[in-house]
Amino acid sequence: MDANNYINSIDFTKITNSKEIATGTYGIVFKGQYDNKTVALKQFIQYADNRNVETALRNLRDVRHPNILTLIGDSSNGSSVYSIMEYADGGSLKDFLHNTPLIEYTFNHVVNWALQYFSAVAYLHSRKPSLLHGDLKPSNMLLMDNRRVLKISDFGSVRAEATTNTNQRTNVPYMAPETFKGVKRSQPSEVYTCSIILWEMMSRKQVYENVDQSLHIMRECENGMRPNLEDIKMVYPEELKKLIVDSWEADPLKRPKINLFVDFFSKYFEQNNIIAADLSI
Known part of the structure; x- marks a missing residue:
């Protein structure tokens, strides 16, 4: 080349x-x-x-x-x-969440990280033509500046929404169920993915960790399986719970727009006087 x-x-x-x-x-x-x-x-x-x-x-x-x-x-x-x-010196979000020694964090940290990656994905979706990341997952989210800053990475799959198809390789637990049936990835499918990642941050559990094969995950998700909200031990607003549940709708057209998440986290950040400088880990 x-x-x-x-x-x-x-x-x-x-x-x-x-x-x-x-x-x-x-x-x-x-x-x-x-x-x-x-x-x-x-x-x-x-x-x-x-x-x-x-x-x-x-x-x-x-x-x-x-x-x-x-x-x-x-x-x-x-x-x-x-x-x-x-170069991101804080490693991946996946490693931080699941590798020992586990470091404690709060819902405010989740709000800070979620606001950043939802905002980044919303930015991609707003491009002309609209872009999809196509491979969102915690291993492609990198931490910097004492883990206060999160940046999404691994852009080998970024492409215009109109040309995105389902033969791209990715991790099945984060994929929206309609993509298993050959439906092209879309903005609603990335909203689904982002909310799955949000559940993983809030529960600190691997997605579908007790289901051992991708084909089983695909079949069960098509039949309505979703992560268990009871695994989340943090206290968090009912408004956010509704956004997450709505994002897991089987019908992509019923899922909320990604900017609703950005608006929620921005408002929560402001109303609770969260200061990013205080969120070093």
């Missing part, structure tokens, strides 16, 4: 001290140094049709939001293509 077709084509030899730190759905992630800064390098998995990589980078080049990991540039080394992004 011709690196000149991409924004900020970076000489790969200027990236030093690279070390593999993770493997994602759409590639391998490295930590390295560029321009005296620590950066994350995403090596895209090579598809038979490399236009998938071009599309991902093209969709991201103009995306700028405080809760979306910033694309610094891109590079190539032989046949491998890399996106160069800011």
Whole structure:
């Protein structure tokens, strides 16, 4: 692929001290140094049709939001293509929630994180054309600044809503049930996904952890299975409970718009005088 077709084509030899730190759905992630800064390098998995990589980078080049990991540039080394992004030093939300030692957090922390990722997804949905992330899950949400800041990442699947289909690889527990039947992903399906992640933050449990196979999860979700709200031990407003339940509707058209979540968390943040600087963990 011709690196000149991409924004900020970076000489790969200027990236030093690279070390593999993770493997994602759409590639391998490295930590390295560029321009005296620590950066994350995403090596895209090579598809038979490399236009998938071009599309991902093209969709991201103009995306700028405080809760979306910033694309610094891109590079190539032989046949491998890399996106160069800011490095998140707090690790993933998944690791924080489930890896020991477990660190305590409050509903105010949940509100802070949820406001950030719902706002980021709402921003993607508001783009022209509308963009879908397509692979939202806690492992693709990264923490920074003493875990006060959350940014969504792993954008190998970002694409225009009109072209999004269901053959993209993702984790079944976070997928809306209609996508199991071949329905294209949509804004309502990402509202469903975001609310599943919200349940996971509030319960600190793995989604469907007692169901051992993806096919079983798919079948049961089509039959109405949803996470158990009684697993949430935090005290939280009834208004939020209704939003979550409505987001799990089988009919995508009955789910609330994502901006209703943004409005709820923004209002809660303000009314309860939550100060982000006090939420270091």
